[in-house]
Amino acid sequence: MTEDEIVAAIGQLCRPEPFDYAQDERRRGRPRVMLGIGDDAALWQPSRSHRSAISSDMLLEGIHFTRAAMSLEDAGWRAMAANLSDLAAMGARPVLATVALGVPQADGVGQILELYRGLAACAGRSKVEIAGGDLSRAPALTICITVVGEVRASQAKTRAGGRPGDVLAVTGPLGGARAGLVLTGSPLPIEGELRDAALRAFRHPVVRGAEGRFLAASVNVHAMMDCSDGLSTDVDRLSAASECGASLESIPVAPAARALAELQEEDPERFALAGGEDFELLVAVAPRAFTHLAARFAAHFRRELLRVGTLHEGRGVLWQGAPLARLGWDHFTSGADGS
Amino acid sequence: MTEDEIVAAIGQLCRPEPFDYAQDERRRGRPRVMLGIGDDAALWQPSRSHRSAISSDMLLEGIHFTRAAMSLEDAGWRAMAANLSDLAAMGARPVLATVALGVPQADGVGQILELYRGLAACAGRSKVEIAGGDLSRAPALTICITVVGEVRASQAKTRAGGRPGDVLAVTGPLGGARAGLVLTGSPLPIEGELRDAALRAFRHPVVRGAEGRFLAASVNVHAMMDCSDGLSTDVDRLSAASECGASLESIPVAPAARALAELQEEDPERFALAGGEDFELLVAVAPRAFTHLAARFAAHFRRELLRVGTLHEGRGVLWQGAPLARLGWDHFTSGADGS
Numbered sequence: 084m085t086e087d088e089i090v091a092a093i094g095q096l097c098r099p100e101p102f103d104y105a106q107d108e109r110r111r112g113r114p115r116v117m118l119g120i121g122d123d124a125a126l127w128q129p130s131r132s133h134r135s136a137i138s139s140d141m142l143l144e145g146i147h148f149t150r151a152a153m154s155l156e157d158a159g160w161r162a163m164a165a166n167l168s169d170l171a172a173m174g175a176r177p178v179l180a181t182v183a184l185g186v187p188q189a190d191g192v193g194q195i196l197e198l199y200r201g202l203a204a205c206a207g208r209s210k211v212e213i214a215g216g217d218l219s220r221a222p223a224l225t226i227c228i229t230v231v232g233e234v235r236a237s238q239a240k241t242r243a244g245g246r247p248g249d250v251l252a253v254t255g256p257l258g259g260a261r262a263g264l265v266l267t268g269s270p271l272p273i274e275g276e277l278r279d280a281a282l283r284a285f286r287h288p289v290v291r292g293a294e295g296r297f298l299a300a301s302v303n304v305h306a307m308m309d310c311s312d313g314l315s316t317d318v319d320r321l322s323a324a325s326e327c328g329a330s331l332e333s334i335p336v337a338p339a340a341r342a343l344a345e346l347q348e349e350d351p352e353r354f355a356l357a358g359g360e361d362f363e364l365l366v367a368v369a370p371r372a373f374t375h376l377a378a379r380f381a382a383h384f385r386r387e388l389l390r391v392g393t394l395h396e397g398r399g400v401l402w403q404g405a406p407l408a409r410l411g412w413d414h415f416t417s418g419a420d421g422s
Numbered sequence: 423m424t425e426d427e428i429v430a431a432i433g434q435l436c437r438p439e440p441f442d443y444a445q446d447e448r449r450r451g452r453p454r455v456m457l458g459i460g461d462d463a464a465l466w467q468p469s470r471s472h473r474s475a476i477s478s479d480m481l482l483e484g485i486h487f488t489r490a491a492m493s494l495e496d497a498g499w500r501a502m503a504a505n506l507s508d509l510a511a512m513g514a515r516p517v518l519a520t521v522a523l524g525v526p527q528a529d530g531v532g533q534i535l536e537l538y539r540g541l542a543a544c545a546g547r548s549k550v551e552i553a554g555g556d557l558s559r560a561p562a563l564t565i566c567i568t569v570v571g572e573v574r575a576s577q578a579k580t581r582a583g584g585r586p587g588d589v590l591a592v593t594g595p596l597g598g599a600r601a602g603l604v605l606t607g608s609p610l611p612i613e614g615e616l617r618d619a620a621l622r623a624f625r626h627p628v629v630r631g632a633e634g635r636f637l638a639a640s641v642n643v644h645a646m647m648d649c650s651d652g653l654s655t656d657v658d659r660l661s662a663a664s665e666c667g668a669s670l671e672s673i674p675v676a677p678a679a680r681a682l683a684e685l686q687e688e689d690p691e692r693f694a695l696a697g698g699e700d701f702e703l704l705v706a707v708a709p710r711a712f713t714h715l716a717a718r719f720a721a722h723f724r725r726e727l728l729r730v731g732t733l734h735e736g737r738g739v740l741w742q743g744a745p746l747a748r749l750g751w752d753h754f755t756s757g758a759d760g761s
Contacts, residue, residue: 084531086557092531096538097545097552125553127518129468129572139568140556141522147558179466183480183566192423192431199435206436213436214464217479217566218425219486227522227556227566229478233468 087320124173124232126239134239135178136232138169144224152267155194157286158226159201161360165311166228167209167290168362172309174240174299175232177292179214180206182228185221198226209292238299245306245325245367249394252373254294254364255386257314258340258351259284261358265343273342281339288362294384295364303372313359314391315410319400321365328397331407335389337361356402357410367394426659463512463571465578473578474517475571477508483563491606494533496625497565498540500699504650505567506548506629507701511648513579513638514571516631518553519545521567524560537565548631577638584645584664584706588733591712593633593703594725596653597679597690598623600697604682612681620678627701633723634703642711652698653730654749658739660704667736670746674728676700695741696749706733 084092124138142148142162153161163180170177182202186195195218206213211230263285265271266278273281291309298304306325310317314334322329334352336344344354368376370393377388400407423431463477481487481501492500502519509516521541525534534557545552550569602624604610605617612620630648637643645664649656653673661668673691675683683693707715709732716727739746 089531089534089557092535093538093557096535097542125518125520127553127570129472129474133468135468135474135570137518137520137568137570138554139520139522139566141524141558141560141564141566143524143558143560143564146560179464179476181464181476181478181568183478183568185480185482185564192428195428196431196435199432203436214466215477218428218432219480219482221480221482221485221564222561225480225482225524225560225564225566227478227480227564229476229520229568231466231474231476231570 124169124175126173134234134236136170136173136175136234136239137229138166139227139229140166140169142226152264153286155197156201156204159198160205160287162226162228163202163205164288164290164362165360166230167205167211167292168288168309168311170230170232171290171292171295172240172307172364173232173234174238174295174307175234176296177209177211177230177232179212180228180230181215182213182226183217183219184227185219185223185225187221187224190224202228205290209290234299240299240304240307242306242308242321242324245321245327245394247327247394247396248370249305249367250370250373250390251318251329251331251392251394252366252368252377252388252390253310253314253335254291254388255361256335256337256340256355256389257310257361257363258344258355258358259337260288260360261354262337262340262343271343271346273339273346277339277342280337281343284337284339284361288360290362291364294380297380297383298364298366301372301376303369303376304366305369306367308365310361310363310365311359313357313410314365315356315400315402315407317365318392319409321367322394322400323398325367325394327394329392329394329400331356331392331400331402332390334391353410356407463508463514465512467575473573473575475509475512475514475573475578476568477505478566478568479505479508481565491603492625494536495540495543498537499544499626501565501567502541502544503627503629503701504699505569506544506550506631507627507648507650509569509571510629510631510634511579511646511703512571512573513577513634513646514573515635516548516550516569516571518551519567519569521552521555521565522558523555523566524558524562524564526560526563529563544629548629573638579638579643579646581645581647581660581663584660584666584733586666586733586735587709588644588706589709589712589729590657590668590670590731590733591705591707591716591727591729592649592653592674593630593727594700595674595676595679595694595728596649596700596702597683597694597697598676599627599699600693601676601679601682610682610685612678612685616678616681619676620682623676623678623700627699629701630703633719636719636722637703637705640711640715642708642715643705644708645706647704649700649702649704650698652696652749653704654695654739654741654746656704657731658748660706661733661739662737664706664733666733668731668733668739670695670731670739670741671729673730692749695746
């Protein structure tokens with residue numbers, strides 16, 4: 084079974100009947116959960132006019148990061164960024180985070196506080212307060228973060244709203260974090276600004292929070308998610324949730340990823356398609372609105388909204404006209420280590 | 423450093439300045455986090471009339487539970503109960519939970535779904551939906567749960583409201599879960615209903631959710647928390663947060679705990695004082711209101727609100743007139759295994 088299949092079986096256990104929000108409200112007499120397992124975040128309604136979004140992630144030393152590749156402060160930053168990115172992908176403004184930490188015997192207060200410095204720095208950048216959590220011993224350093232945010236009901240974006248004909252676009256070039264991961268353990272002759280940019284993308288990813296809220300505010304953005312597992316996997320998830328197929332046309336490749344792929348005699352676009360954890364946002368946009376939206380986006384953020392393909396009737400992802408398998412990481416079909 | 427000292431240092435990192443809610447609202451122009459690190463749950467204000475409470479816990483195989491002592495279904499139930507108990511201790515009604523799961527290579531879909539059956543059963547009992555989470559490989563089975571609930575602003579109870587003279591009381595006898603833990607690995611001759619009750623207390627604890635909301639609704643309940651780390655530790659935490667000292671007078675001991683302690687020639691009250699994870703609630707009640715509140719509680723729930731002592735001026739916890747050290751578990755000063 085793949086990770087997605089296990090998640091579907093879990094969803095079935097946790098909510099045996101298909102969800103009918105109106106019926107739920109009639110029966111229980113008060114608002115409840117509106118979007119459950121399977122998207123970037125869950126949504127609920129704390130009052131009639133508000134929506135809250137929540138997302139949890141677990142990161143483990145040896146599986147999601149190693150101390151050889153980054154400092155504990157960087158690991159804390161990256162863990163918090165990954166979670167905040169899930170809220171950005173819903174169009175939600177983050178409010179608070181909780182952090183549950185499992186710490187090996189060998190680590191003391193110094194290590195715990197170093198990790199927290201990274202967590203707090205990344206949270207502070209997004210004006211999020213770390214408001215609680217838990218502390219325990221564990222065989223490997225384990226960071227479990229939950230973030231909560233707020234979003235207007237009309238603006239919450241899921242993976243499921245894409246329509247045939249929609250333009251698929253991302254908020255930045257891809258493959259940078261994968262290049263950074265390779266470079267931390269490699270003597271490859273990539274130096275200077277290219278190397279720094281790749282290591283920064285891997286260790287200190289930027290959350291596209293303001294970009295997410297900007298895109299969520301447009302009725303022409305039909306679906307949104309973040310690129311955390313590689314574009315080939317993420318486009319497959321978005322298009323499947325939207326009951327569409329997708330055609331990828333061109334992949335924007337981060338300069339360091341291009342340099343590294345060429346050095347390794349790999350196809351740069353394929354390298355970028357498989358690279359996870361860039362935390363750029365992937366959107367499906369009404370085709371007639373794309374040019375105008377991209378121009379407004381560029382004016383506002385001084386970065387491009389980059390077209391990567393389109394949604395169409397059917398299923399599956401095509402790249403250069405041929406079916407594309409998922410190139411990213413799956414914890415439950417891949418081997419024991421990975422990103 | 424103890425766990426509490428590390429948590430205090432983390433709190434300092436996450437919120438460097440003392441918190442002024444009114445100033446925060448003026449500066450940011452909208453409601454934010456109202457109660458952060460250090461209580462059973464954090465509180466925030468999604469809209470002017472509502473409060474939400476959030477709590478996260480991490481449980482690890484080999485540290486918080488073993489498969490020898492309980493099935494994965496029981497481990498799931500217990501993990502969810504521990505979290506829901508934190509919301510009960512705030513007087514909050516739970517709305518949803520997220521579950522991040524780290525699963526060892528040796529476990530397959532069968533084990534994951536067995537654990538989820540216990541999680542979903544306990545959540546269902548409290549009408550909570552599991553609305554999202556994360557799934558990852560991990561060296562040991564790792565369960566990180568976050569629960570979110572709602573509470574009226576006027577009813578949210580913290581650990582900090584106790585006053586000198588208040589009566590300390592608990593919602594049930596203590597030591598049952600500790601007795602169950604001992605009995606899972608022991609041939610001690612305790613049989614029949616006593617043994618069953620102890621194992622049930624350990625493997626299938628009941629969340630005092632309705633009791634928590636009932637107590638929270640009384641203005642005479644000044645402080646509340648759940649008994650998760652042993653009454654000696656928990657009374658010390660509540661009284662310290664309330665800037666009081668405490669005197670313990672009598673400890674209600676669960677029948678199985680009494681039988682087991684006597685068999686081991688231990689003092690039953692001391693056995694119960696050190697026993698964690700009973701998940702009964704501990705309250706500080708205005709002295710003139712206690713008798714009436716306890717009578718209403720007994721009529722409503724057909725169980726007693728049991729007086730254990732009082733708060734007084736000063737610091738520290740007295741038991742039978744002498745200072746009482748914390749007898750419960752501390753992950754950061756105790757050894758490598760424990761409950």
